Amino acid sequence: MIIEISHFLTIVATGLFFLVGCFAFIRSGDIFISKLISRTYSHGFLFLFSSFLIYVWLAVTDNFSVAYIANHSNTALPTFYKISSIWSAHEGSMFLWIIFLAAWGYLFNTKVDNKEVLKSKSIGIISFILVGFLSFLLLTSNPFETILPFAPSNGADINPVLQDPALAIHPPTLYLGYVGFVIPFACAIAFLIQGNSDIKWEELARKWSVVAWIFLTIGITLGSWWAYYELGWGGYWFWDPVENVALMPWLAATAFLHSLSVSIKSSNLRIWTILLSISVFSLSLFGTFIVRSGIIDSVHSFANDPERGLYLLGFIGTIIIFSMFLFVLRFPIIKSVGNIKSFSKESFISINNIFFGSLVFSVMLGVTYPLIYEYLYDQKISVGAPFYNAIFIPIVVIACLFLFFSIDSKWQRTIKLPFFGGATILSSLLATAATFLSTYLIVIKSVSIIVSLFAGFLLIFRYLIEISISLLKKKYLNPFSAVAHFSLGLLIISIAFNSILSTERAINIKINESEIYKDLNIYFQDIRVVNNSNHDAIKASFIIEDMNSNSYVLSPEKRKYFTRGQITTETAIHVTLLRDIYLTIGDQLDDGSWIVNIQINYLIRWIWISAILMSFAGLMLIFSKKRS
Amino acid sequence: MNLMLRFLVLAFPIAFIGMFYVLLSTEDTYPGADYKVFEIPEFSLPALDNSSYIDNSSLEGDFIINVWASWCITCRVEHPYLSKLSREGIKIIGLNYKDERNDAANWINKFGDPYDLIIHDIKGSLALDMGVTGAPETFLVKNGIVVAHYQGEVNQLIWNKVFQPIIDSKKINLK
Numbered sequence: 001m002i003i004e005i006s007h008f009l010t011i012v013a014t015g016l017f018f019l020v021g022c023f024a025f026i027r028s029g030d031i032f033i034s035k036l037i038s039r040t041y042s043h044g045f046l047f048l049f050s051s052f053l054i055y056v057w058l059a060v061t062d063n064f065s066v067a068y069i070a071n072h073s074n075t076a077l078p079t080f081y082k083i084s085s086i087w088s089a090h091e092g093s094m095f096l097w098i099i100f101l102a103a104w105g106y107l108f109n110t111k112v113d114n115k116e117v118l119k120s121k122s123i124g125i126i127s128f129i130l131v132g133f134l135s136f137l138l139l140t141s142n143p144f145e146t147i148l149p150f151a152p153s154n155g156a157d158i159n160p161v162l163q164d165p166a167l168a169i170h171p172p173t174l175y176l177g178y179v180g181f182v183i184p185f186a187c188a189i190a191f192l193i194q195g196n197s198d199i200k201w202e203e204l205a206r207k208w209s210v211v212a213w214i215f216l217t218i219g220i221t222l223g224s225w226w227a228y229y230e231l232g233w234g235g236y237w238f239w240d241p242v243e244n245v246a247l248m249p250w251l252a253a254t255a256f257l258h259s260l261s262v263s264i265k266s267s268n269l270r271i272w273t274i275l276l277s278i279s280v281f282s283l284s285l286f287g288t289f290i291v292r293s294g295i296i297d298s299v300h301s302f303a304n305d306p307e308r309g310l311y312l313l314g315f316i317g318t319i320i321i322f323s324m325f326l327f328v329l330r331f332p333i334i335k336s337v338g339n340i341k342s343f344s345k346e347s348f349i350s351i352n353n354i355f356f357g358s359l360v361f362s363v364m365l366g367v368t369y370p371l372i373y374e375y376l377y378d379q380k381i382s383v384g385a386p387f388y389n390a391i392f393i394p395i396v397v398i399a400c401l402f403l404f405f406s407i408d409s410k411w412q413r414t415i416k417l418p419f420f421g422g423a424t425i426l427s428s429l430l431a432t433a434a435t436f437l438s439t440y441l442i443v444i445k446s447v448s449i450i451v452s453l454f455a456g457f458l459l460i461f462r463y464l465i466e467i468s469i470s471l472l473k474k475k476y477l478n479p480f481s482a483v484a485h486f487s488l489g490l491l492i493i494s495i496a497f498n499s500i501l502s503t504e505r506a507i508n509i510k511i512n513e514s515e516i517y518k519d520l521n522i523y524f525q526d527i528r529v530v531n532n533s534n535h536d537a538i539k540a541s542f543i544i545e546d547m548n549s550n551s552y553v554l555s556p557e558k559r560k561y562f563t564r565g566q567i568t569t570e571t572a573i574h575v576t577l578l579r580d581i582y583l584t585i586g587d588q589l590d591d592g593s594w595i596v597n598i599q600i601n602y603l604i605r606w607i608w609i610s611a612i613l614m615s616f617a618g619l620m621l622i623f624s625k626k627r628s
Numbered sequence: 629m630n631l632m633l634r635f636l637v638l639a640f641p642i643a644f645i646g647m648f649y650v651l652l653s654t655e656d657t658y659p660g661a662d663y664k665v666f667e668i669p670e671f672s673l674p675a676l677d678n679s680s681y682i683d684n685s686s687l688e689g690d691f692i693i694n695v696w697a698s699w700c701i702t703c704r705v706e707h708p709y710l711s712k713l714s715r716e717g718i719k720i721i722g723l724n725y726k727d728e729r730n731d732a733a734n735w736i737n738k739f740g741d742p743y744d745l746i747i748h749d750i751k752g753s754l755a756l757d758m759g760v761t762g763a764p765e766t767f768l769v770k771n772g773i774v775v776a777h778y779q780g781e782v783n784q785l786i787w788n789k790v791f792q793p794i795i796d797s798k799k800i801n802l803k
Contacts (some may be wrong), residue, residue, distance in 0.1 A: 156701035309652045317645035328634045
């Protein structure tokens with residue numbers, strides 16, 4: 001009965017959202033209607049959210065008459081994982097995705113005043129999108145389906161690789177980022193429908209976009225970290241199609257935030273800003289489609305059926321084509337009035353848009369090309385790191401150089417030539433010295449790495465100098481830009497050093513033997529079987545000793561989970577700020593020795609630290625008072 | 629903006645979506661399906677009720693083999709559909725996979741028996757030879773030759789899209 005109540009509440013919410021959508025486009029400018037829309041939306045959200053809470057309660061209390069819960073949860077799980085099992089597969093994660101979408105709309109609804117011209121239409125657009133996704137949920141992937149009359153006495157367990165705190169929060173964070181861009185999208189579309197170029201939709205959308213961007217950044221970082229230590233992939237980025245579909249909205253969103261800052265100041269670059277706001281949300285939807293249609297094979301793909309894919313494609317296609325049509329129709333009113341001065345901040349940002357656009361396009365090509373190729377020639381090919389490196393390194397390096405020179409530029413003014421101030425020269429010299437030094441010390445032969453290091457150092461030194469000047473002389477410096485771009489420099493050099501320094505090797509080793517790898521002495525102490533509540537494990541212990549005679553024990557494991565019979569590898573990592581020592585064990589050979597994979601990953605922590613620092617810059621922006 | 633550019637701005641997303649439509653509607657979007665043709669390997673295993681041994685000679689004609697186990701929740705979800713096939717007169721051979729005899733027998737008693745015969749493969753040896761990786765999996769067999777294999781839950785959709793075309797084209801008589 002309680003299941004039916006939850007199911008029913010979702011259906012009622014769908015109906016209410018449909019009404020909100022219809023109201024919003026019947027009449028505008030009437031404060032009574034605006035209030036009605038706002039209230040109805042809140043009620044719809046209330047119903048939907050209660051339904052979700054009931055669903056969480058069903059999962060916590062092990063109600064296995066719900067087919068989805070029976071398939072993905074188990075009485076032996078801790079409560080935390082019973083809840084996270086809700087988003088461990090397609091139906092439940094789609095449900096959560098929709099809840100987040102509705103919640104963003106709800107926050108927007110409560111924070112924005114009813115007198116705001118674009119509010120009702122924005123809420124209406126969000127509601128129509130909700131109706132589309134709720135129908136998708138209810139018609140093709142219903143999480144409320146029951147196994148009746150005989151419910152199983154126990155469930156099938158959550159996939160063991162998902163039983164991990166990082167993973168329990170990675171999807172929600174990423175979804176919050178993905179769907180958060182519904183706000184700028186809805187505002188932009190509402191603006192286009194309204195068709196009055198005097199309305200400043202950009203101001204309305206600004207903070208929401210930054211918050212969504214923060215979530216997206218953190219979500220991607222968490223995913224990268226999880227794949228590193230839990231999946232045992234041993235790296236931070238693999239150009240896996242699903243990583244790529246999260247990267248595309250991130251790139252587009254980053255360009256969008258830059259473009260938005262121009263449009264808020266001077267109504268320039270509006271075409272870019274609107275196009276980017278549509279792109280970001282479309283790319284987020286595209287990501288959802290790719291993951292859930294089963295069109296690609298990946299660690300992330302859900303068990304799927306193509307009917308779902310077709311429904312999603314149809315709905316997402318409608319959204320994209322409708323918004324592009326509107327964009328083309330309203331083109332005359334969004335044309336920039338003034339000209340952009342060359343070498344002004346605006347000009348640099350529009351160049352930046354082109355760089356980011358090319359990156360998004362290349363990633364899209366990398367994701368879709370194998371699909372097209374397989375369709376045409378019936379052969380599987382994979383597009384991997386070499387392709388992306390060849391594209392990303394030159395574009396990012398050139399973008400960094402432009403960024404470096406843009407620091408001196410002013411809004412709406414040409415910078416006076418020569419613009420080579422003391423800071424420019426000093427930081428170039430420091431960066432050149434640092435690059436030479438590292439090339440000489442580490443013996444770097446790859447040109448692309450040297451160039452990347454130079455670009456990274458250039459940004460780091462330049463911003464360090466700028467930050468010190470602004471602190472000493474109390475000169476104004478945009479703190480968000482400084483922190484975010486400094487982290488970009490940090491990210492680039494961490495990646496460059498990581499790729500040149502990190503090494504790995506598989507060794508065969510017997511118990512009580514030692515092996516030397518680089519500066520490490522690895523001693524295989526023992527291996528034993530450990531029994532746990534839901535899995536058996538083989539646990540090895542290694543004593544690692546480095547040059548400075550620091551020694552520590554690393555215990556990688558191999559686990560076999562009872563309920564699903566799945567075998568997972570648990571890595572053992574020794575973490576320092578400089579490098580990670582990363583061990584996994586493989587199979588035992590006939591002579592009794594074990595295959596052990598050892599990796600030394602330099603500066604890998606700094607890659608995540610710089611990403612977190614970037615999102616921190618966004619956080620500062622949110623909590624800063626608006627400058628007059 | 630001139631007309632050409634407007635047209636291009638619109639044409640790009642439409643072409644893109646069209647491309648995905650074509651990719652999605654091609655048949656091999658059922659990832660669990662494969663159509664490798666092979667003979668059922670030689671085997672001799674007890675029946676689930678332990679009454680007799682079953683070998684290749686016990687399996688005559690055209691039928692489907694369904695791999696299941698009492699520990700498999702998806703099999704529980706699939707069960708009503710198999711019962712429906714069974715009521716339609718389709719011959720289903722059960723391959724009980726890595727399961728205790730008592731657990732399996734209880735499961736059948738509780739939910740019903742859609743199978744004409746159940747092979748008890750406690751070690752998973754026959755399943756291994758047939759390329760089974762888990763449960764549930766289903767094979768379509770014509771005169772001792774496997775012609776289609778599906779990994780995952782069989783339901784009306786999978787039946788129509790994965791099995792029915794082969795049944796029609798190879799004139800397989802499951803009844």
